[in-house]
Amino acid sequence: MKKQILIVGGGTAGTMTANNLANKLMPEINRGEVEITMISDSKIHVYRPGAMYVAFHKAAGHEFIRDQRSLLMLEVDFIVDKAVEINAKSNYVKGKSGTKYNYDYLVLATGCEVAADRIPGLQEGGDWFYSYEGAKKLAKKFAALKKGRVLVTVNFPKTPNIPHQCGIAPVETTMMLHDYLTEKGIRDDIEIIYTYPTKSQAVENGLFLQAPTSDVLPMIFDSINVKHKTSFTLAKVDPKTKTAYSEEGEKMEFDILMSTPPFIAAEVIRKSGLSKALDDEGWLPTDKKTLKVKGLDNVYTLGDTVDLSVSKAGGTIHNQVDVLVDNIAAEMRFGYPTESYDGKVIAIAQMGLQCGMPLWYDYEEDVKPTPCSKLGSFVRLGFNKSLYWAAARGML
Template structure:
């Protein structure tokens, strides 16, 4: 009997996993003992870290797009469709463009994060973001013409994709205006809903002095609750109000509604064992990347490392062996500290991060990885 492995989501985690499984289960796929499917609701694979550079005119949105069909192994059955229902008891998934549900033996959810700016009154009309392709492009148009006034970078949603990106944007904006001789006329304010500038204590303690040295005003404990686009103000839950001339936000994030509807977790995040990545509420279901509520950062490197773990576990189960691979929380992250320098951190569940001294060499290493990413997605790195 052919076993069906169904991966939902063609982002970093889903694409790397599908290619990993195609390699691990080569013999079973060729023999027809395993059928491997990847479902995504877009024909393109999007590498979102490119968006950080778009507002500064350093990259184009198309630099972060490739046809998904060009990135996956030929043995993977690719479907461009949208999931409309998940029945974990019957082990079936329903799709928008199919009249009948599809059965699975192993289901992996790698559906990522979606932006929910509508959860904050006024944010849709009052703020920019660089966490979407359209948002990054719109921000570029306004940032390039900005010569004086106050820019407020407000972290609203936690958790959010790429936890270091707000710090990167603040440092890059400061440096960018200095290079153009405009920094004295531009005030930068950074707000955080918690009592530090980053969720990780060690990263926060490393970043805060650097923000102070660069005259970036910091408002911690600012739990943004509403935006007034007409008055150009952002207000916190306790009534504190900050004026802005340009608002850049990290909006609330959530997963897909189907996760909650299927009883797998809240706000679209699947409750999983943080080491095995198995769903707590259903058998033969895994979640990874942003979709998995592990406590690990919502970062691409996390999804990459988790893909290897899930791939090993499913391959073991298909072959009737006890799965032993576990995820240790490993995370790698570059942190831009300006337009021409960056830092780097590596950590896991047991070992906290310790950012290294910023350098131009690390900055170029990050840019080189961004170019090599497409090999990673193909499973070649």
């Protein structure tokens, strides 16, 4: 009988998975033995990192959006529907339309979402670049800013050892902000303060979630006159007085609060009963090697939904996809998964508007900071413009 593979979520993880699976299983698809279906709650595909460039007037936003169907191989059935129920006992996912999607193998790739309301006052008083609407709002505020203070804050999930979305983004955007204000000729009139919470992932009282980068950041920030402060865990914001209060008992005034807000998993995952994460955050318990949801033999997950310690980043997904796809194909062909994810993350960080820093790490080794370069930035901007779309199509 025909095997059904169901992918929920048409973002980076779902799209790469669908196309790579279609390529890998082409013989079975051609023989009518396998069907791949994707359901996503949106007919468009958003390249999320593009929002950073919108915040600093380097893009308008539309450049980073495509029609989802156009990114998928013809062998993938695509349906716009919002998953509202996951029934792992009876092997189906229910859509908002009322349709029941049965599966033999399920891939959950619904990403994560901003939950600014989890910090009192942040929704009203803070800004972020983690969505296009947020980035556009921030861009307007930056355009109007002539002098004052930009305060950078970073929030981590309450569940231990889980990162926020794209760990390096607060550093990238702080450096992009410095370059942007310098370009405008107003850098001397604006104070930038980068803060970091007492507890991040592997580091206490640092400036980044891994020690080697945390150790070099003071030197980098000092060289561009960015003030920095450890142990500032954002507790609440007073939007009227534009004051940020920390759990450690400090307060800081700001003109713009550029925050990394709290993140949670998608509603359907949080309500599925599958997660054991704290505070109803919803991260899926994931086998770090096979990428199966723990306790469910035919359900896989990857990307921003997982409870793994690795970065919630496209550079992570790119490495997870090969493992997940090989494992599903091997299960179908041989009856057991064959590949193991080693935690590899490869990306190029945008360290300022003109500088790109290649980075890679895995479960065993932390990121080693390397000098950023114009060539790195050239490759990163090329990735944003075109290489990403090739990767999403499974061509890279």
